[in-house]
Amino acid sequence: MHQHLRLLLFLASLGVSLHAAGQSGFRPGYVVPVAGDTLRGEVELRGAQQVARLCRFRTNSASAVTEYQPAQLRGYGATAGPRFETVPAKPGLPVFMEVLVSGKASLYTMYNDDDEQQFFMRSPQGAVLALQQRDTVKTAEPGARSAQVKERNYLFRPVLKQALADCLPAVITIPKVELKESQLRKLFVAYNNCGREAPAADVAPAASKAALGLLAGVYRATLPFGNNPRTTLKTGWNPTAGLALSFRPGRFGEKLMLRLEALYTQDTFEEEVTVPGSGINLLGTAQRRTDVKLNALQVPALIRYSLPGRRLRAFLQAGPQASIGFGGSAQQRRTEQMNGSAPSTTTTSYDVRTFRLGGAVGAGLTLKAGTGAVQVEVRRSFTDTPVEQKVAGGVQATHLLLGYQFR
Structure with a gap:
């Protein structure tokens, strides 16, 4: 009986210690202030919502932590990992968005309070555009029986067609593109490579x-x-x-x-x-x-x-x-x-x-x-x-x- 109790206590203490270790998610990285030079040290990457609202930075493990709001930085990131740029999700509401593809047209992502992944783009003209779709449920009545039918409105496709209109090879693929990270990455890389000898970089693999x-x-x-x-x-x-x-x-x-x-x-x-x-x-x-x-x-x-x-x-x-x-x-x-x-x-x-x-x-x-x-x-x-x-x-x-x- 005592050995079983000891095992349960060990599991509990291990869980607490691992969770405490997980709370310190600092990794080698950098911050880019609105004015001034890039600062290198360690950044904390913890919580899909937190990384969009707040950047926590320290020069080393022994130094104090400085917290930055989106309006204070142009961006931040991990040396070997995701990077974030300050992007207005709405007028007057800057947030840190993860950069998925960077180039003539850039692709960003963030997670809202409901833990839903959202996508944004910066057009070649510099405008920040939300990429959205909307699902609605309608009741159809075939004969005397009723049935519920889900309809999907691909609002983002016309936005992409207009913003990427100067690259025909990319535009002709848009009607088949779903609002998924892998497919959007492929589209933006294709657009940024359009007519160029040097390929644009897909800056960050999807984070694990x-x-x-x-x-x-x-x-x-x-x-x-x-x-x-x-x-x-x-x-x-x-x-x-x-x-x-x-x-x-x-x-x-x-x-x-x-x-x-x-x-x-x-x-x-x-x-x-x-x-x-x-x-x-x-x-x-x-x-x-x-x-x-x-x-x-x-x-x-x-x-x-x-x-x-x-x-x-x-x-x-x-x-x-x-x-x-x-x-x-x-x-x-x-x-x-x-x-x-x-x-x-x-x-x-x-x-x-x-x-x-x-x-x-x-x-x-x-x-x-x-x-x-x-x-x-x-x-x-x-x-x-x-x-x-x-x-x-x-x-x-x-x-x-x-x-x-x-x-």
């Missing part, structure tokens, strides 16, 4: 994002065990807790994410049943008691797909799962009484495996909360047999999980 999360909840498990007959052992609802690391490669976009989790589980399976007798007691019965204890760290590697949404988003995820065991036991005791003699008890112990493989699949919701997101999830997991001998099936479990993901 990583975030730490905490998970807690309850689960219950089943385990087929025994021969002649094989019965299904069940646990009650047990607590579980652990950590999650989410990673979204830049090429994935906003709908896909990779997650690596570590959840501590402690299973106790107990059962006592009446089974057919054996030997000279063949026509009689015997009592069989099964005790299985499994302590493990469940490590699923999941691919998550999130449906579009503002603050509330539904998700599905699935992937392989490893179970790393430490400690544990499995045994059966069989008690028979033959021909009025004293009861005879036979105990059989089984070797518990320390490593098992399986998988997990889950569905849930995430809700933006503060600087992070709360999630609820229902999950099913399975791993192969926990004992070396051919006496048990795989462990299956149902999980009800609550989590928080930091940004």
Whole structure:
């Protein structure tokens, strides 16, 4: 019991320490004041909304942090990473926007308060234009039945056609362009290369994002065990807790994410049943008691797909799962009484495996909360047999999980 408590305390302290480390997101970089020379040092890149409103800069790890508003800088950036320019999102409202493509026509992006990615451009004439689309739901009535139809208005396409009109190869591709970062990047690079021998630079690859999360909840498990007959052992609802690391490669976009989790589980399976007798007691019965204890760290590697949404988003995820065991036991005791003699008890112990493989699949919701997101999830997991001998099936479990993901 004490070793399990120590493990849970270790996981909690590790989560706190990792989160604290994540709060210091300073990287080598620079700031460009409105007046004066470029200053080099370290800039903080943390939070999609924060980087648009505020630049935090220090000359080195031991110096004080200076905070800059968009009106105070022409831009800032990481030495090896994204860079930001001060751009008016609306008249009189300058913000820091990430530069995706720079050239005769430049492409920018930022995230609003609902965590939605927005795109802007600076035209060859210097005007800053928002690239937008609008979805509307209409009710159509074919005959006596009604149906809801979603219509998408590509407002950004006429804006692009007018702004990029002097490059026909780029203009003819606009009717097929979606409001997605990868497709807009390709269009702007093509425009900036139009009629030029030297290609324009696609200044920043799509940024990858990583975030730490905490998970807690309850689960219950089943385990087929025994021969002649094989019965299904069940646990009650047990607590579980652990950590999650989410990673979204830049090429994935906003709908896909990779997650690596570590959840501590402690299973106790107990059962006592009446089974057919054996030997000279063949026509009689015997009592069989099964005790299985499994302590493990469940490590699923999941691919998550999130449906579009503002603050509330539904998700599905699935992937392989490893179970790393430490400690544990499995045994059966069989008690028979033959021909009025004293009861005879036979105990059989089984070797518990320390490593098992399986998988997990889950569905849930995430809700933006503060600087992070709360999630609820229902999950099913399975791993192969926990004992070396051919006496048990795989462990299956149902999980009800609550989590928080930091940004």
